[in-house]
Amino acid sequence: MSAALSAAGIGPAAARTWPWPIDPSRYNRRAELTTQELQALRELDWQVRRRRCYDPDLPQWRVIGRLLLPLDDARAALGWCPDTPAHRRSVTDAIGLVLRRCLEEETSFWAWSAETWFELIAPGHLEFEAAWPGWIDGTVRPYVAAFAYLLGDFTGFHRIGHFNRRSLAWRIFGKDVVEDAVDQVADTLQGWGCHPSDGAVGQFRTVLIQAMLVNRSPLLQDMTSEALARIREAPGTTPHHRRGHFRGLHKALFALGHAGPPPKPIHAVTPDIGGVPDAWVEMIERWHATSTLSPKVRGTYRTIMAKAARWLAAEHPNVIEPGQLTREICAAWVAAIDRMTVGDYVQRQAGLERHGGKPLSPQTKAGYLSATRAFFRDAQEWGWIVRRFDPARALATPRSIAALLAPNPRVIADDIWAKLL
Secondary structure, rough: OOHHHOOOOOOOOOOOOOOHHHHOOOOOOOOOHHHHHHHHHHHHHHHHHHOOOOOOOOOHHHOOOHHHHHHHHHHOOOOOOOOOOOHHHHHHHHHHHHHHHHHOOOEOHOOOHHHHHHHHHOOHOOOHHHOOOOOOOOHHHHHHHHHHHHHHHOHHHHHHHOOOHHHHHHHOOHHHHHHHEEEEHHHHHHOOOOHHHHHHHHHHHHHHHHHHHHOOOOOOOOHHHHHHHHHHHHHOOOOOOHHHHHHHHHHHHHHHOOOOOOOOOOOOOOOOOOOHHHHHHHHHHHHHHHHHOOOOHHHHHHHHHHHHHHHHHHOOOOOOOHHOOOOOHHHHHHHHHHHHHHOOOOOOOOOOOOOOOOOOOOHHHHHHHHHHHHHHHHHHHHHOOOOOHHHHHHOOOOOOHHHHOOOOOOOOHHHHHHHHO
């Protein structure tokens, strides 16, 4: 294990409940290759692939024994691997490729940086195969990545293009333990209304497996608040389109008792919803935490539904929870949107002095209705409320509004028109 891993508190040196399958202290990790080792690798040439006709009794194998032993041990430690001739050949080819690169670098793989491993794995499978034409295929690359992960400090999976992290996690940790952790999180999410069919569980699974790999443990109890803070800062763990899913994963781990509550966002802290019944607040926040829409869209829809709840509190105070909505009330909401002005039913009036009181644009009206349809469609599909109406029909955009959404044509100057022709 590299010094970088030990310094980060990741790996067997740290107080963890998951035993790392490779103990680096068992091996000779000298960085430099001896003259004899370099000569042996040159003489073996492509026999390092150990294909069917290689000679296992050559003395050169004993000379490079300190390099072979950890690689063979890492292969034996792989917890899941298709037991087919093609995959057995691929993992042996991966070992040969690492040995070949040792000759080129004139160092043992123990001394390689994450960048060196990345150069060997390559940004994509086409680049990987092009670098070694004629003797490797796409099945070799995942095993090279597994060796980089087990024997080095490589976790830069965001740099290597399309890559099946789930299969890698199965190989490193074992299929059963990985899927057990995934099932625990999935069950928690489904208890909140997420369903596999809406894609949310799959997105959370991707984030969870990435977190396992960065944390170097498949166990949920190893994902403490401190570990999650470190995972969050790791490159590639939480790209912009997955930040909401990582926060949702943190919430699930908190619910399971493995971590504390997720910290509130430092920037653009979402204010609590005020001026509406508690049942509405609970379901709006539940929808916001469950929906797989982008964080920006979810935030916008949350604001719109809070405005709808305030309108109901003012115009229909007997409707204290979403399940009480009827087609008649939906029709009244559509009409209210059509007559609504900027600043109506908002929580804060700050910054509205200039535009307050102006009619909503057709695009804004259509957006309000789209948000309301999405909210009630999801709430009905997820079994949160009884299906009393069809959101697509009861909350459809009226023709009078839709007609104003048409493109706004402009006159094209003659010289520009001539160029177009």
